[in-house]
Structures are given as structure tokens and as C-alpha cells.
Amino acid sequence: QLHLQESGPGLVKPAGTLSLICTVSGGSITGNNNYWGWVRQPPGKGLEWIGSIYYDGSTHDNPSLKSRATISVDTSTNQFSLSLASATAADTAVYYCARQSGLCNGADCYVTFFNLWGQGTLVTVSS
Amino acid sequence: DIQMTQSPSSLSASVGDRVTITCRASQGVSHWLAWYQQRPGKAPQFLIFASSTLQSGVPSRFSGSGSGTDFTLTISNLQPEDFATYYCQQYYSYPITFGPGTKVDVK
Numbered sequence: 001q002l003h004l005q006e007s008g009p010g011l012v013k014p015a016g017t018l019s020l021i022c023t024v025s026g027g028s029i030t031g032n033n034n035y036w037g038w039v040r041q042p043p044g045k046g047l048e049w050i051g052s053i054y055y056d057g058s059t060h061d062n063p064s065l066k067s068r069a070t071i072s073v074d075t076s077t078n079q080f081s082l083s084l085a086s087a088t089a090a091d092t093a094v095y096y097c098a099r100q101s102g103l104c105n106g107a108d109c110y111v112t113f114f115n116l117w118g119q120g121t122l123v124t125v126s127s
Numbered sequence: 128d129i130q131m132t133q134s135p136s137s138l139s140a141s142v143g144d145r146v147t148i149t150c151r152a153s154q155g156v157s158h159w160l161a162w163y164q165q166r167p168g169k170a171p172q173f174l175i176f177a178s179s180t181l182q183s184g185v186p187s188r189f190s191g192s193g194s195g196t197d198f199t200l201t202i203s204n205l206q207p208e209d210f211a212t213y214y215c216q217q218y219y220s221y222p223i224t225f226g227p228g229t230k231v232d233v234k
Contacts, residue, residue: 047163047216048223048225048227052223060222062222062223064222096170108133109219111216111221112159112218113176113216114161114173115182117170117172117173
């Protein structure tokens with residue numbers, strides 16, 4: 001059974017880089033039509049999509065983060081990662097990694113819903 | 128960006144009740160809409176995709192409907208484990224966006 005687990009520092013200094021890794025176990029990150037995404041949730045608030053990646057490295061990002069977010073994948077370790085530069089207190093949130101289903105029409109694939117989630121990890125941006 | 132709204136923002140109900148949550152998109156999303164349940168302190172759980180298709184293992188008391196801009200999630204015969212917050216999400220266009228959530232609590 002596929003399992004996702006987030007890991008990384010729980011505290012980041014303002015202006016620093018928030019870095020998280022999601023480890024996929026119980027299956028391959030290169031599975032067909034699977035995308036891998038990051039979602040965050042500030043304390044007491046709703047869900048915000050950060051971005052998603054396919055195992056070939058192609059990504060889709062949320063423009064609201066103004067290119068501060070970088071998502072990468074390492075198929076040799078079955079992991080994907082998130083880096084969020086220039087962190088501020090507004091980036092304090094629970095960060096979830098999740099599997100997404102891809103919907104493909106020929107060579108064009110679209111990222112869809114999140115059908116499996118990690119447990120989430122709280123990252124606080126504070127000095 | 129497509130803005131998602133949900134109503135009500137919260138509701139109180141009793142075990143056995145029928146509950147309906149509405150999700151509205153700022154522009155048409157066809158049937159490309161998903162629903163999630165989130166219990167306090169837990170990750171969201173995937174319930175429904177394509178507006179009305181139940182994910183495997185989701186109890187049949189959950190149902191979804193709608194297309195275009197207006198969608199509903201209905202829980203018939205509410206069970207104790209159903210008290211949670213529910214989110215809709217559109218995947219018609221980027222960026223993917225979620226509704227603000229509807230909290231279902233105990234009356």
C-alpha cells in the first residue's frame with residue numbers, strides 16, 4: 001500500500017528557505033499517470049495548492065507564490081521535494097505532500113485531484 | 128484564477144440527519160470537481176471526483192452532484208465519524224483551487 005511521509009525542519013527563519021522532502025513508499029514514484037503535489041494549510045485556515053511534479057520533472061506551479069516555490073523529484077530515492085525561498089510568517093502552515101491523478105489527452109496531461117495524502121508537517125517561520 | 132465558495136461555512140447537525148453542502152465556482156468547471164473530508168488534526172481524505180464519482184471505500188451515504196458552476200455534497204444518515212470539515216476543489220484549470228471549507232459539527 002502506497003504511503004507518503006513528509007520530513008524537514010519544523011522551524012525556518014524569516015528570509016530563509018523552507019525545504020521539505022516527501023518519501024513515497026510501497027510503490028514507485030514513476031507510476032503511470034501519477035503526479036506528486038504539495039498543499040499547505042495555515043493554522044485554522046483552508047487548503048492552498050503549491051505545485052505538482054511528474055516523475056519526468058515536468059511541473060505545474062501556483063503563480064500566487066511568485067516563483068518562490070521549486071519542486072523537484074528524485075526517482076532513485078523515490079522522493080520529491082519542495083523548496084520555498086524568502087520565507088515569511090505568512091508561510092507558516094502544515095505542509096502536505098499528496099499523490100495526484102493525471103488526466104491525459106494524447107501527449108497533454110493535466111493534474112487533477114489529490115487521492116492520497118501524507119500526514120502533514122507543521123513548518124513555522126519565526127526568528 | 129477560479130474562485131471557489133462554499134455554503135454554509137458551518138452547520139450543526141445530529142446523527143442520522145441528511146446534510147447538504149454547496150460549492151460554487153466563479154466560472155464553469157464542467158464536472159471537474161472533487162470533495163475532501165478533513166477531521167481535526169488530520170490530513171484531508173479524498174471522497175469524490177468528477178463531481179459525483181465516489182472514491183473506492185467511501186461509504187455510499189456520501190453523494191455528489193452538479194456541473195458547471197454549482198455543486199453539492201450530500202451526506203445522508205450522518206454518522207459520528209462524519210463530523211468534520213469538507214472542502215471542494217476544482218481541477219478544470221490552473222491554478223488548482225479549493226473552497227474555504229464547511230464545518231459540520233454536533234448540534
